[in-house]
Amino acid sequence: MRFKTREKLAVMLIIYLLAIPASAGSSIEIDKMLSNNSLTNGDNLSVSIFVTNSGNEKTEGVLTDLFPQFSSPLAMNYDRNSMAPSIEWNASLEPGEKKEFRYVLSFPSIPRTLNKKEYPFPKAKFIASSGEEYQSNSIAVLIEGLPQMDCDYDFVCDDGENFKNCPQDCSSSGKDGYCNPIKNSVCDPDCASGLDRDCDTNSAISHDKSEGYLGYLFVIVLVILISVFIYKKRHYDKNESK
């Protein structure tokens, strides 16, 4: 009977110990908000960070927020040469207190590769003087309306791309609005009459067709090689059996 009571006490102690870390370490809550859902060049964006002390002790520490390298904070001090530029505030919060930290970012020139993409903003971080760290929620904006890229290197010849500005995506004599008048047995359909001599002769074949012919040629050569191999093998086997 006594043994059972001790067992019960041990289980209760374990449950109590497991519950402690959940309640400690959650005394600071950080909520990061942005004024816009989308961004384009020339926009200003307001960043608000709400820090709440939900514990029952006064908490002091440093709030740090990183911002995108292609933005610049207005009227704020920060290290412009840093690889990861950030803004810092010293914060002191009474139990139950909620404070807002706010700044404005300008976006004069967003990299064009980010167009039509969700851009995640870094999380704000609070390091209490006790050493405990707290992070904010994550938040993202849609980047849109940036000037079209000359070439997006996706192996597809898109509108605005051609063999000249995007040879990685566009073939040398394809229909891309750019005339490439080289003599290569392929007629570039973008060339005006007389520019690409391949278009004037009967021997001119389209790029797609020439690729098709190459495919047929490959199959024919393969069939011939296999036939020769089988013939020679039979011939050899016959000689061996004699």
Ligand SMILES: [Ca+2]
């Ligand atoms: Ca492309």
Ligand SMILES: [Ca+2]
């Ligand atoms: Ca072309």
Ligand SMILES: [Ca+2]
């Ligand atoms: Ca040509």
